Amino acid sequence: MRQTGIPSPLDEIFSAALIFAVLSGIIANISYWALDKNSVPAKTENNPISIPRVGKDPNAIGMAAARADFLRNGYQLIREGYQKYKNSAFVVQTADMERVILSNRFVNELRSLPEDVLSLRKAMSERHFGSYTTLNIIQLSHLQNDVCRHQLQQNLGSLVPVMYEEMKYAISQRLAQCDTQDWQTANVYKTVLGCVAQVTSRAFVGFPLCRDPKWLETAVGYTGDVFAVSQDLRDKHWLARPFIYMFLQSRKRLQARIQSGRSMLIPLLQERADKLPEKPQSDLLQWMTESAQGADKSPYRLSDKILFLCLASIHTSSSTAVHVLYDLCQYAEDCVPVLREEITRTIAEDGLSLASINKMKKLDSFIKESQRINHPGTLAFNRKVVKPITLSNGVRLPPGSFISMPSAEIARDPANYANPEEFQPWRFEQKRSVSPAEANKHQFASTSVDSLPFGMGKFACPGRFFAAGMIKILLIILITEYEFQFPGDQKERPANTYLDERIAPSTTQEMQFRRRLRQ
Ligand code: HEM
Numbered sequence: 001m002r003q004t005g006i007p008s009p010l011d012e013i014f015s016a017a018l019i020f021a022v023l024s025g026i027i028a029n030i031s032y033w034a035l036d037k038n039s040v041p042a043k044t045e046n047n048p049i050s051i052p053r054v055g056k057d058p059n060a061i062g063m064a065a066a067r068a069d070f071l072r073n074g075y076q077l078i079r080e081g082y083q084k085y086k087n088s089a090f091v092v093q094t095a096d097m098e099r100v101i102l103s104n105r106f107v108n109e110l111r112s113l114p115e116d117v118l119s120l121r122k123a124m125s126e127r128h129f130g131s132y133t134t135l136n137i138i139q140l141s142h143l144q145n146d147v148c149r150h151q152l153q154q155n156l157g158s159l160v161p162v163m164y165e166e167m168k169y170a171i172s173q174r175l176a177q178c179d180t181q182d183w184q185t186a187n188v189y190k191t192v193l194g195c196v197a198q199v200t201s202r203a204f205v206g207f208p209l210c211r212d213p214k215w216l217e218t219a220v221g222y223t224g225d226v227f228a229v230s231q232d233l234r235d236k237h238w239l240a241r242p243f244i245y246m247f248l249q250s251r252k253r254l255q256a257r258i259q260s261g262r263s264m265l266i267p268l269l270q271e272r273a274d275k276l277p278e279k280p281q282s283d284l285l286q287w288m289t290e291s292a293q294g295a296d297k298s299p300y301r302l303s304d305k306i307l308f309l310c311l312a313s314i315h316t317s318s319s320t321a322v323h324v325l326y327d328l329c330q331y332a333e334d335c336v337p338v339l340r341e342e343i344t345r346t347i348a349e350d351g352l353s354l355a356s357i358n359k360m361k362k363l364d365s366f367i368k369e370s371q372r373i374n375h376p377g378t379l380a381f382n383r384k385v386v387k388p389i390t391l392s393n394g395v396r397l398p399p400g401s402f403i404s405m406p407s408a409e410i411a412r413d414p415a416n417y418a419n420p421e422e423f424q425p426w427r428f429e430q431k432r433s434v435s436p437a438e439a440n441k442h443q444f445a446s447t448s449v450d451s452l453p454f455g456m457g458k459f460a461c462p463g464r465f466f467a468a469g470m471i472k473i474l475l476i477i478l479i480t481e482y483e484f485q486f487p488g489d490q491k492e493r494p495a496n497t498y499l500d501e502r503i504a505p506s507t508t509q510e511m512q513f514r515r516r517l518r519q
Contacts, residue, residue: 051100051395054081058098064235066093075408075498078378082409089395095404095500096127096234099379101374104410104449106391107381110403111457116386120459123384123402128230132245134258135226137304143296144305144312148462151287152203156469157354158282159203164352165209166202167473170195178513185487189322189507192474193220196318197310199470204306206283209264218260219310224285225254226311258304262354265303284309288422298309306490309463316376317467322505323374323476324367326493327423328475329486329511335425339363343476357472365429367471368444371453372411373423380407382451407452416450444468484513 055077058066070093081090081101089102102110110118119272121138130136138144152159174191179186197220200326200399201210210214228250236244245251269289272281272426280286288302295301328335342362350356358364382404391395397403431442441448445464446458454461461467478484487510 022405024082026080030415033126051089051091052085054078054084054101058093063093067095067235069501071092071095071400075378075503078406078501079409082406082413086406086409086413089391094379094404096230099382099402099404100397101379101402102175102381102391104224104407107405107449107452107456109392110381110383113389113458115459118383118389118403119386120340120383120455122386123382126384126400127382129233132233132241132251133226133229133254134304137301137308140301141293141296143292144309145459145462147284147287147291148309148466152284152463153229153465155282155287156465159466160354160357160469160473161353162202163199163470164473166199166207166479167195167470170198171474171477175482175513179515181517183485183509183512183514185512187507188325188509188511189318189505192319192321192325195315195474196321196470197314199473200313200317202283202454203466204284204309205265205268206281206285209268212264214260215264218257219307220314222257222261222273222307223315225250225257228256228365228505245284258307261307262300262303265306266299269299269302271437303403313463313467317470319376319505320367320371320467321471324370324475325478325484325511326505326509327370327374327425328366328479329484330491330493331423331425332485335366339366339475340479343480347476352476354469357469357476360472360476361429361432362426363472363475364444364468365427365432365442366425367453367468367475368428368442368451369423369425371444372417372427372451372495374505375408375411375453375503377503378406378408378498379404379429381405381455399404405452410450410452413450444471478513481516482513482514484511487512 055073056066056069061069068409074094077092078101081092084090085101085103087103087105089100089106091098091100115121124130125136125139128135130139169192172179174194175184175186178186196218197216198210201215201219204210204219205215229245229248232248232250233241233245265285268285272286272289280290285302288296288305292302296305328339339362341401342360346359348355350359382402384400385397385401385403387399391397410416412419428442428444431441440446442451445454446466447454447460447464449456454464497504497506
C-alpha cells in the first residue's frame with residue numbers, strides 16, 4: 001500500500017494517533033512546568049546572590065530523570081554540595097521537591113520563625129501529597145505536637161515503669177527462643193521494630209490494645225502505606241493524579257489501614273467515654289481526647305492523628321535502636337562491660353526511674369555517637385517557605401521554596417567533631433564533663449547547630465525525650481539480661497542502605513542472643 005503513495009485508512013488512523021500523542025506529550029510537558037504544584041522552580045532569578053545547583057538539572061534532563069538520579073545518588077550529591085558550599089547554600093532536585101540546602105549557620109535566624117512564614121507541616125504534607133496520603137492531618141491542627149510537647153513529656157516519669165514492664169514482656173516474647181544458655185539467632189530489625197511498636201503503643205493507646213497483633217500491624221504498616229502512595233503519585237502529572245490515585249493498589253492498602261485503625265480506636269474512645277467518671281487512662285489517646293478542641297474532637301480525627309504519631313515515632317525510634325545495637329555488637333568488648341557497670345550501679349543506687357536513666361551518661365553518649373555516625377537521613381530541618389525570607393547573607397528565599405539542612409554531613413565535619421569518622425563511644429560524655437555549663441548539653445535528645453537529627457527550634461521533634469527513654473529501656477534490658485554477638489566470624493556492623501535521602505540500617509542482619517547467668 002505504501003508503494004502507491006496513497007495513505008490507507010489505517011495509515012491515517014496511525015498518523016492521527018501519532019500526532020495526538022506527540023501534541024499531548026508537548027502540552028503535558030508545557031503544563032507540567034507551568035502548573036505542576038509539586039515542582040517548584042529554583043526561583044532564584046530575583047536573588048541578588050544566585051544559588052548554585054548540584055546534581056542534575058530537571059530543566060535539562062527532565063524531572064523524572066533528575067528525581068531518579070537523586071533517588072540513587074542523593075547521599076553523594078549532598079556530600080558534594082556540602083564540600084563546595086558548606087557555608088552558604090546550593091539547590092538540588094531531590095526525589096520529591098527542588099530544595100535549597102542551607103548551611104547550618106542560618107539555623108539560628110530560622111529556628112524561631114512562625115508556621116505562617118516557614119512551615120515544617122506544609123513541607124511534610126506537600127512532599128508526601130498530604131491530601132492523598134492523609135498526611136495533611138498535621139496541617140489541620142497542632143494537637144499531635146502539643147500532646148507530645150506537654151502531656152507526654154510531663155508524664156514521662158510515670159511512664160518509665162510502665163514502658164519498662166512492657167519492654168520486658170515484648171523482649172521476652174520476641175526472644176523467647178534465646179531464653180537459654182545456648183546462643184540463638186534473631187533478626188535484629190524485626191525484633192526491635194516489634195518491641196518499639198508495642199512499647200510505643202502502650203504509651204499511645206494503653207493496655208491491652210498495645211499487645212493486639214492487629215493493632216501492631218496497623219501501627220507499623222501505616223508508615224509504609226503512606227510512603228507507597230506518595231511514591232506512586234510522585235512522577236504523575238498533577239492533572240492525572242486524582243484518576244490514577246483511584247486505581248492505585250497502595251491507596252487501597254492505605255485506606256484499609258486507616259479503617260483498621262479506626263475500627264479499633266473509635267470503640268475504645270466510646271468505651272472510655274462510657275466509663276467516665278472512672279479514673280481515666282494515662283496515655284496519649286486520653287490526653288489527646290482531653291485537649292481536643294472543635295473538629296479535633298471527632299473520633300475519626302483522633303484516630304487518624306494517633307496513626308500519624310505512629311508514623312512519626314515507630315520506624316524512627318526502632319531504626320535508631322537497631323543502629324545502636326549493631327554498634328554495641330561491633331564494640332562489645334570495650335563498651336558492653338562499661339555500660340553494664342554504669343547501668344547496674346545506677347539502678348542499685350537509685351532504682352529504675354527517669355531520674356536514674358538520665359544519670360546514665362555513658363549510655364546516653366553511646367546512643368548519641370551511634371546516631372551521629374548513622375543519621376536517620378542526609379537532610380533535616382525540612383521546611384516550606386510560606387512568606388519571603390531574606391537570609392543574613394542577602395539571599396532571598398521566595399514563598400513556595402523548600403529548604404533543608406545537610407545534617408548527616410554537618411555531623412561528620414571535622415570542624416564540628418574531632419576525628420569525625422571515628423566511633424568514639426564516650427565522645428559526648430566527655431563534652432559534658434568539661435564544665436558545669438556543658439553538663440546539660442550534648443545529650444541524645446539535645447538539639448544544636450551541629451546536631452540536627454531531631455531538627456531544631458520551634459518545631460524540633462517533640463517526641464525525642466520519649467524516644468530517648470524507650471531506646472534506653474530497651475538497651476538496659478538487653479545489656480543487663482542478655483549476651484549478644486554477630487553470627488559466625490562477623491566482627492563489623494553491616495553497611496547502611498542509602499536511598500533517596502534516607503539512611504537505613506540493615507533489615508536482614510541477624511544477631512545471636514543468650515540469657516546472662518545471674519551473678
Ligand atoms: C529517634 C527517633 C526520632 C527521630 C530521629 C525523630 C525526628 C524528627 C524530626 C527530624 C522532626 C522534624 C523536626 C524539625 O525539622 O525541626 C520530627 C518531628 C516530629 N516528631 Fe519526631 N523523631 C523521633 C521520634 C519521635 C517520637 C517517639 C514521637 C512521638 C512520641 C515523635 C513525634 C514527632 C512529631 C509530633 C513531630 C512534629 C509534627 C508536627 O509538628 O506536627 N517523634 N521528628
